[in-house]
Amino acid sequence: MLNRRALLSGGAAALAGAGAGGVLAAARGGGAGQAGLVAATGAAVEIPAHTPGTPLPLVVVNHTYRYANREIWFYVVGTDLSTGRQVYGRPDGGVTEVAAGVDGADIAIPLAADGDTVAAIPVGMSGRIYVSIGARLDFRVVADGAGRPALQYPAGWVRDAPGYAVLHDFVEFTHNAAGMFCNTTMVDMFSVPLLLRLHGDGDQTTGRVVPGGRDAIFAALRAIPAFAPLxxxxxxxxxxxxGIDAGLFPAAYYDSYVDAVWSRYASRPLAVxxxxxxxxxxxxxxTLTFxxxxxxxxxxxSRDVFxxxxxxxxxxxxxxxxxxxxxxxxxxxxxxxxxAAQPTADPAVFYRDTVTNHYARVLHAHTDNGRAYGFAFDDVGxxxxxxxxxxxxxxxxxxxxF
Known part of the structure; x- marks a missing residue:
């Protein structure tokens, strides 16, 4: 298994760092794909058949019912798994290596004038699909640790970061010879309600926010004093x-809970x-030693916990x-x-303590089947x-x- 830190550490030079933790699966297996799937809207959009080892057909659907296609752009950015270099995807599933002089206008892919947009995900790539609404995002080119050109990803949690005022969000993926692995992450932030539907051996959907869920999430967190500034x-x-890094959230929030855990397991064992x-x-x-x-x-x-x-x-x-x-x-x-035996399997007993991650709790409460990526290791259980x-x-x- 490949955690989310490892997934992006070889690529993005994010302004405030890529979101930590979580899981995107690593490679194993394979198999032949299906072909001839229809667009999500049922419109007459031609979607190419997929041959294993080639770019994966991607259909982008605007069901915001608030914004026109002309107001929306998407971006496929990440790392070429064969070279370790930063790349961005073209609509046909090809990639272009990041170089000095590239800007957001070069990377942005507009939606089709009307209806669904058909593009492709490059093969042998791990990264993110960003979406922006109302304006393009500004992906700056900086030097990575090896001095090579790399993209500085938008950081919606940093007030003076490029794109802070732009409505945007992203999902994560790895597409390689073993298959497609993807998630709708909320580990860093939640902004645009997004859904992924992955076709192949199965037909799977994840990330759906319940009707009215976006407004309910915002309202629920505004009602909790410590979380309202987020x-x-x-x-x-x-x-x-x-929020801790930005001075918007109490840096000692979890201290009392951590102290209680340390006290409890000084006198009895914790099984994991x-x-x-x-x-x-x-x-x-x-020190807690296993x-x-x-x-x-x-x-x-508290920062370590979050x-x-x-x-x-x-x-x-x-x-x-x-x-x-x-x-x-x-x-x-x-x-x-x-x-004293972890992990706890029953979601009904999660988030019961007064000191808890209410951000993650509220996200789970407003998504289909309670599935969300509210913190780094939300994949546990x-x-x-x-x-x-x-x-x-x-x-x-x-x-x-919305």
């Missing part, structure tokens, strides 16, 4: 971790099922990483004091808005009603 006008809600094994941990001194093989965690800050990073960082090592994912989920869902197909034939990307 709502940026009618543009977006930013995630609490970014992860990566097919059960490990047991106790707090000794100020046995066989050893994984240790310092006391996390980002599932820092003291709760999850390397792809098969040892610390899987345990960290379960702990990150337990803190965000506030289940660690309620049950299968709660994330994620789909994959080993023999994909089409991805439909829908801007749903």
């Amino acid at each position: 709502v940026v006008d009618d543009l977006r809600v930013i995630a609490p971790g970014h 099922d992860a990566a097919g094994r059960r490990v047991t941990g106790r707090v000794v001194g100020d 046995d066989g093989p050893v994984a240790s965690f310092a006391r996390p800050s 980002f599932c990073d820092g003291a709760l960082g999850a390397p792809n090592d098969g040892v610390t990483g899987p345990v960290a994912a379960v702990l990150g989920a337990g803190f965000n869902r506030s289940t660690l004091l309620a049950d 299968g709660q994330a808005s994620y789909v994959e197909d080993r023999a994909p034939s089409q991805l439909t990307f829908v801007l749903t009603p």
Whole structure:
């Protein structure tokens, strides 16, 4: 499995960093795709058949019922998996390597004048599909860690970032020889209600916000004093971790809960099922240490909890990483004091503590089947808005009603 940090760390030079944590599946398997699928609207739009190993047909559907196609652009940006270099997708599924002098106008793909828009997702690429409404996004070109040209992605959680005033959002994907793996992420922010429908061996849909859900999400978070400053006008809600960085959210929010967890498991064991094994941990001194093989965690800050990073960082090592994912989920869902065996499987008992991730709670409450990516390891227990197909034939990307 490939976590969301690893997915984008080889690519985007995001202004404030790419969203941390979560899961996009890695490669395995394969298979032949289906062909001849129709557009989501049922309109007479010709969609090419998909041959494995070639760009995947993408249909972009404007069902906002508020904005005309001429007001909407999308962008396919990310990393070429064969070279590790930053690229952006063209409408035909080809890619262009990022170079000095590229700007948002070069990258933006307008929707068709009317009806659905047919394009393609490059093969051998991992990245994001952004959508902007009312104006194009400004993707700046900067140097990556190796001095090569790379895109600086929009950061809707940074007030002086390019594109902050533009209504926009994004989904994440990896498309390679093993298939298509994608999610509607809200780990960094929530703005535009988006839906992904992945066709292939199956027909899967994820990310649908319930009718009236966008307004309800904004209203519910405005009603919680600590979370209200995260709502940026009618543009977006930013995630609490970014709120801490921006000075909009209490940096000590989770301290009392973390203290209670550390106190509880200094006197009794905490059992964690992860990566097919059960490990047991106790707090000794100020460190939570698990046995066989050893994984240790310092006391996390509130920022560490929201980002599932820092003291709760999850390397792809098969040892610390899987345990960290379960702990990150337990803190965000506030289940660690309620049950000494983790992860807790029943969503009905999530977010019950006064100190909890209300941002994630509210997102889950207003999405179909309760699936959302409200924090980095929302995939623990299968709660994330994620789909994959080993023999994909089409991805439909829908801007749903506001």
